Amino acid sequence: MSDFPPDFGPRLRAAMALHNLKQHELATSLGVSREMVSQMCGGKRLPAKPATLLLRHRFGLIGANYILGKTNVLPSLFSQACVLPCSECDGNHHAVLGSDTCKHCAAVIPEEFRV
Numbered sequence: 001m002s003d004f005p006p007d008f009g010p011r012l013r014a015a016m017a018l019h020n021l022k023q024h025e026l027a028t029s030l031g032v033s034r035e036m037v038s039q040m041c042g043g044k045r046l047p048a049k050p051a052t053l054l055l056r057h058r059f060g061l062i063g064a065n066y067i068l069g070k071t072n073v074l075p076s077l078f079s080q081a082c083v084l085p086c087s088e089c090d091g092n093h094h095a096v097l098g099s100d101t102c103k104h105c106a107a108v109i110p111e112e113f114r115v
Contacts, residue, residue: 003052005069009043014074015063016041030054 005011016026023041027034030051039045047055056064065071 003068004046007043008046008067008069009041011067011069011074013041015059015067018063018074019059026058029058 015021016023023037024034027037030037030047031054032047032051036045036047040047052064052068055067058064059067062071063074066074
């Protein structure tokens with residue numbers, strides 16, 4: 001049984017579009033060839049386990065969960081309004097899609113709240 005959803009390719013393409021990410025840029029960040037990314041986007045090839053960890057790093061926990069089929073909700077610009085308690089930031093951290101730090105005070109946001 002595969003750890004990947006049958007619609008992995010379309011999910012990856014949607015996440016890439018949200019991040020305005022081109023295939024060669026994703027290939028560089030994953031350390032794979034552009035051809036492999038092209039095959040993954042087309043649903044002809046699935047990434048190896050190390051690449052799935054890099055997807056999580058590149059797209060954040062919520063984005064990776066969408067790509068890997070663990071949720072059907074693709075994070076969007078709504079996530080820029082995601083706030084968390086922060087004593088250094090007038091009470092709230094402000095998470096930005098793909099970032100692991102608050103956009104105001106640069107405090108590290110706990111992994112489970114990253115967008």
